[in-house]
Amino acid sequence: MSVKSDAAESFFGFGERFNALDQAGRRLEMKTQDHPGAKFTPGDPSKEDFAYKVVPWFLSSRGYGFHLDSSVESVFDMRKSKPDRYAIEQPTVPTRPGGLALHLVGGPKLTDALSRYTGLAGRPPLPPPWAFGPWISSDAWRNGGEVRYAVQKFLERKIPVSGFVFDSPWEKGYNDFVFNIGNGPAADPTTQFGKGGTFENQPAQATKPFDGFKSLAEMMGFFQKNGLKVICWMTPFVNDESNHDERAGEVDEVIEGQDAKAGNFDDGVAKGMFVPTETDGSGKPGIHWWKGHGRHIDFTNPAARSWLKDQLVKLLNDSSVTTHSGALEAAVCGFKTDDGEALGTRGADHNPNGVYLSNDAKYFDGNATARELRNRYSVEYHKAVYGILTDAVGANRGLIFSRGGSHGSQAFPGCWAGDNEPNFHPDNGLPSVVTAGLSAALSGFSIWGHDVGGYQRKYEPAQTDIDLFIRWTQFGCFTPIMQMHRQLSEKPPNVSHPHGQFPWGYVSAAERADPANHDREFTDNEALRNFRFYAELHTRLFPYIYTFAQESSRTGLPILRPLLLIHPDEPKTFAIKHVYYFGSELVVAPVVEPNVTARGVYLPKGRWIDFWTNERIDHSAGGGNHAWANADRTKLPVFARDGAIIPMLADLPQTLCDANYVNNAQVRTPTDGLLVRIYPAASSGFVVHDGTDITCATAGGQVEVNVTSPVARLVRLSILAPRPAGVSRDGAAVPEKDNADDFANEATAWRHDPTTGFVEIKFPLPVGPTRVVF
Incomplete structure (x- = not known):
């Protein structure tokens, strides 16, 4: 045609x-x-x-x-x-x-x-709140001690986290969905997660190893008590052979307790659960893939879906912990649904023909040809796993995290951008990942993320690595899913340089050489401070992000919005691939070049306010370029539209998991308190995901804010405006507390912050409408 x-x-x-x-x-x-x-x-x-x-x-x-x-x-x-x-x-x-x-x-x-x-x-159902907090992830967790170490150090270094990803390997065999862990009175060091260790060669840890886990129940309880939900990697292959010596030096070659054949493989063959006729030319049914040789689950077969469901539900049930209310709740609430694509990299050692799903395969569903199922297979895969998950844990309580996909995958949240290099190169580094997120959004993929820092095991000079990680972190803050993830080096992370497995691992030569910093180089460095700041901001932005996730489920509009989607009447936006709307109120422009502190930003027609400095940019006559600069690399270009209303969490939690699940009073969980940042215009409004309706109007120099809330809560309004003579709430004067400490100690007060330029107003908000005027 x-x-x-x-x-x-x-x-x-x-x-x-x-x-x-x-x-x-x-x-x-x-x-x-x-x-x-x-x-x-x-x-x-x-x-x-x-x-x-x-x-x-x-x-x-x-x-x-x-x-x-x-x-x-x-x-x-x-x-x-x-x-x-x-x-x-x-x-x-x-x-x-x-x-x-x-x-x-x-x-x-x-x-x-x-x-x-x-x-x-299809539109994505609303994922659970915890999915929008930062995640801890790595290409592999060598043992249970490393799991303890990672979680403890994130919390010690005051980085908010809500999710923990078990990438490959974590099972006894690929993909038998059984954790490689013992179940006895003591940790079993012959299993992956029963083994402990020391890490990163930090002096304080040299004589204090981190223990492995005695059982799956102990490990899941550890995640619960530290405020984390768990996502488990999987693929649609079930192995009869796994890599053990083909790729010397790979992390999975030194994992204790792995089996060469998945424990469920023979059962799957006997019951006809795999694609009946698929071969890669090796003379036996199945496909060589990057973890060995296995068979595809046939998702067109209802019996195969049921077979998989029994195994995944058992895993979910086995991960259950006791909540504050006394009920059982699964700690595992997500699956990283890797693979499922029809083609691989042609010529790779593990897949020489470059084909995972051939045109000659036969499926249970005889109404669809193999040609049709090469793209559709990933959709059937996502549909099956997401359906199993939501049936088991409940609607809006779990998510998948997929790499491949096609028409229909949009309905099964979420996804990530795949395997990218840790560099600024435009063909597979940070610039291309920004483009990929916006491209995916234009096809209806909304709950999207990427590997902060870049995945593939390639390294550039240390200083470039640090600059890249800082800039990638900043982009990660302003995407729906914020996950740091990378492929591990052949060198284990107990050498002096941990190769960036963790946010604190990007230590500059000057930081490492400073004698005064030696004992704290992993606890106070520039990259770590940057990651903590943006992880906190991403967490605080939860009410804002969740509102647009809810809108995606209702209308299909993505959270990341390319300028051209909103301004198709401005043809200059068509070529702009590194500037986007984050929701409707903010425009974000990631820095995608190395070692720069300035960049040009195309801002569409309208009036804009710099999110960090409150500088006003007037493009009301038409869109155009704005020269943005920051004295250092602590900030990226972010702009609020004139009239923007941005709801945030008033109090920073350690996790976005709810208090009932965490069942630990020592862990800060979210409250109902709201911090609402407002940039007054003639008239604007915002409805938060829970139904809280906020409007702002200005006329004759007066600012009026109306808030209608479905629940009683503490609220703090931050309104960009000159210092007023006074503030009233529902006709009554609000007391002024000009001193910051006095303001902090009052339940109801207002002050003008001369440093930020915002009028700060705080008060207990009752159910129903409240009117604030100054």
Whole structure:
């Protein structure tokens, strides 16, 4: 099919693309692919479109959307071959009744077209609150002592965290869903999590090893009491052989207690739970993949889904802890659903043919061809696991974290950007990941994250690493999921340089060389301070982020919003891939170049206020570039729109897990208190996820704020305005406490902070409406 198109038409979407937002002039193949190297090579047509998530969908700058309703691997030639038209082709017609189908989705606003498309593809249910706190993650946890060490050090260094990710390996065998841990009166050092150790060569720890765990119950209780929920990695392969000597030096080769064959493999074969006919040419059923050799679970088979459900539900039940109310609740509430793509990296040792799902495979569902299931397989995988999880733990209480995906995966939150290099390179470093997040958003993926710091095991000079980690952390703060994660070095992290496994591991040469800093180089360095600041800010922004997660579940609009999505009438936004709206009130511009403290930022038409300095930028006559600078690298460009209302947590919790689950009074959990930052305009409003309605209006020099709350709570309003003569609440004067300490000690008071320029007003907020005027 071909459609006339001129040079003025731009195209956005196609899944998660790392090269650009506007795909005009490119040829894109709809093939899900695991490609840990560079996602595209500029100027090489054969390497322009690698993608984990592919969606046969695009938005046009002419005000419509187009969806090819087919999972067959199609090709979208967006004026690459012919300058006056785009062409869409696929090798076969779908086997379903009616054959080929497509949807032309009306606008004319791009937000309307995207919302209508997600009504078809699926919108993400609201994830649990804890998912929006920072996560602890690593390519592997060598033993239980390292797990204890990581959690304890995050808490000692006052970094708020809500989730802990067990990436591979954690099981007895891939993928048998059984923790590699003993169950006895003492920790079993012959198992992965029964073993302890010392880490990072810190003097204080040299003679005090961190113990392993006696049992799964003890380990899950440890997470609960420290305010953490658990996410477990998985793939759709079940292994009959696992890597033990093919990749010498890999972390999983030194894990105690692993089995070469998954304990559930023979049962799966006997019951017909795997894709019946798949081979990689090795002469036996199954596929070589990066953890060995295994078989795909056949998600088109109801019996296979039930077989998997029994195993995952057992894992969830075995992770249960006793809450404050006395009920049992699973500590494991998420699955990192890795793999599921049809293709791998061709020529890799573990997958020489580059094929995971062949065109010759046969599935239980005989109504769909293998060609159709190459892209659809990941969707069936996500649908099955998310359904099992929510059935077991309840709606809105769990999430998956997927790498691949296609049309339909949008309905199963959430996902991440895959394996990227720790550098500033535009083809697979930080700049490309920012682009990928915005591209995914244009295809309806909203609950999205990435590996803060970059995943792949490649290193540049130490100072570049530090600058990169600082900038990637800042971007992570202003994305829905904030997870630090990286591939481990061949060298274990008990040497003098821990290679950035943890936020405190990025120590500069000057910090390490300073004798006065030697004993605290891991507890007080620039990278750690930066990570703590932005982890705290990300946590405080929970009411704001959760409101837009709720909006995504209702309308399909993403949390990350490319400028072009909101301002399609400003063609200059079409090429801008490193500036975006975070929700509706903030515009964020990550720093994506090394060792810079300034960058140009395109701000759309309107009036803007610098989030850090309160500098006002007037672009009311039209969008344009703004020269932003910061004296050091502690900040990134963030701007509030004129009239913005930003709800935040009044008190910083250690975790976003609820108090009932944590069941530990020593751990700070969220309260109902709100801190609302307001940038007054003529009239604006914001409805928080819990129904709290906030409006602000200005007229004749008077500012009026109305708050209607469904619950009684403490509230603090921070309103950017000159010092008023007085403040009234519901007609009664609010006492002024000009001194910061006096203000902090009062339940009801106001003050003007000359340093920040905000009028601060605090009071107990009752149920119902409250009016504040000054």
